[in-house]
Amino acid sequence: MEDDATATATATVVAADAVSKVLGDDLLVEILLRVGFPTTLVRASAVCKRWFQHASDKAFLRRFRKLNPPRLLGFYIAGFQGSPRFVPMLPQPPELAAAIRIVKGYGLCADKEWVVIRDCRNGSVFNVLCGRRRGYGPTLAVHSPLCPVRAMAIDPPLSPPQQLQHYNPLRPPIPRSFQILSREEKGGGLSYFYVLMEFAMEEGATDLTTNFTARVSMLQDGVWCMHASATTQIPNWRAGHRAVMVDNKIYMTVTLIDITVLDLTTSIFSTIQLPEGVQYYSSDFMLSRAADASSVYLIEVKEFQLRIWLHKGDSWSIVDTICLHEMCANLMMSDSTVKDTLTSYLRMNHVGDNAEFVLLQMGRFVRYLDMRCKTLSTLYEMSEDEQDRGSISIHPFMMIWPPTFPALKSDPTRNCHVKKEDTRELLDGINIGDN
Known part of the structure; x- marks a missing residue:
């Protein structure tokens, strides 16, 4: 050979x-x-x-x-337990067959403990490994299936005792959650940020106002270093919040009425009102990174209609509106195995950068909506166990950039x-x- x-x-x-x-x-x-x-x-x-x-x-x-942006190779799909599975995005050109074969055969966790993917960007997968054999608290790890030598295990920025130092048995525990966010630098490398979010009701408070604290650590040479910390008051805090990072700002959906923004340069919070007509109680919405450092996308699904909003400067504008009823009807006509699409349970599972695509959970199917080509296709069919638990997590895996060239x-x-x-x-x- x-x-x-x-x-x-x-x-x-x-x-x-x-x-x-x-x-x-x-x-x-x-x-x-x-x-x-x-x-x-x-x-x-x-x-x-x-x-x-x-x-x-x-x-x-x-x-x-x-001219040739990195291709979407497929998705890591994870249920309640076990190692995420890779599902290729088909069809793919033969030039990428070797890359897809490598990613599909790569195991994120050899001992099959519970793996939760927190971020997947530019060929790198940042996950949390949990399990009884790991003792108390999770272990963080970065994997790069196309370049395994870059894999590394990382300790959380705060040990479990430090994270629970404010616990008082006479009061309910402070709600906490964390997000792993990444930012692509000019050279193509990634910077990782650990965002610890805490919610605490003021003593004696009678309304729904909550103290919200965000502590942001940045990964440097395998060690988390404190990067920014700020506290503000928010009304009507919501569970199941998400965050996206655009340049030096973190956009968080931690309230029911607006978007909370943390500027990492100044450690100052600000808020952005939701677009007119967008309400947490009546619609499903997610944020998406924008290429412009001063902008962010909001994608809303309401009654089988999808709207894409762009926040730039101080105002919102509608970029596109897509009728999902029509697209689902076309899908049912082209695929005889697709049934009950128009009456299925509908929610967004994931939104791609620059609002390029949306993953929609429709009943037992996960479907891929290409926003540019206006096409809808079936990506994955959930198992009975996944259906019973209600949802799954899906993370897109992009072709790595830049490539490595051989030595002269x-x-x-x-x-x-x-x-x-x-x-x-x-x-x-x-x-x-x-x-």
Whole structure:
């Protein structure tokens, strides 16, 4: 196999020498921009030093990503217990078959303890491992199926005794929850944030006003460091809240009437009123990251109608309105196995970045709504046990970026730069992770 791979690489170099005589640098760059996938780009970089220099150039990679954004490979789906399962998003081009095969065969937890995914972004999965064998309290871990060497276990920022230091047996415990949020940096790497949220009713208070405290820790070299902390008063706090991070701001749905925003730069809270007509009691809504650092999306589902709102500056505007009745009717016509879609229980399970897609739970099915193409497809059918428990958690898994290119081989007598031991991996399209 190694001899075959080496022969293939050598033949490619000979062909590349001939092609180089008619391809100028500008034309070559335009061709490389259109190879479509990072796996194909890595293969192209293995042709010769000239191709490598163009393919690995930072300015080129920025253009490549803009033209070929990372693909959605599939979803991690988890029920009440056990290790999450990976469900590929089909159909997929053959260029990504190796990557999907690797992710599908990767186990997030070898000992099959209870795994809860908290964040899944840019090929990295941040999860919480729970189980009796782990003793008191959870263990945090980061996994990268396409680049396993990046996996690491992380201690929580606060030990269990510290988290319970305010406990008073004469008063009910303070409601607490935490979120793991991530932010993609300019170089493509991820920064992780642990957001501990506490709610405490003031002594003697007669209304529904609650003291809300957010303590934000940032992961640096495997250690959590306090990044920001702030307290404010909120009315009508809600359970089951969620948060998204856009640049240096965290948007949280911790009340029934507005969105609470924490600016990490100033450690100051502010609020954003919900769009007119959006009410927690009568509609289901979620937030979504926006590419613009000053904006955030709100996606609302009400009576089989989906509306996308964008908050920019100080106001809301409607970006799109989708009639789910019509889309469900079309799905029932195209798929004879789909029944009772129009009368099924409906809720949102997950919203993609930039409001690009929505995962809808309809009865026993989870369906994928592509917001750009306006198409609805069935992604997953829940088991009887999952149906009895009411819901499942779903996290999309995107192709990792940027790709890892092979090391140059220091041999001035050869135009090919790929190390022999790297050739087979490159031809298989496996070496796609970021070191």
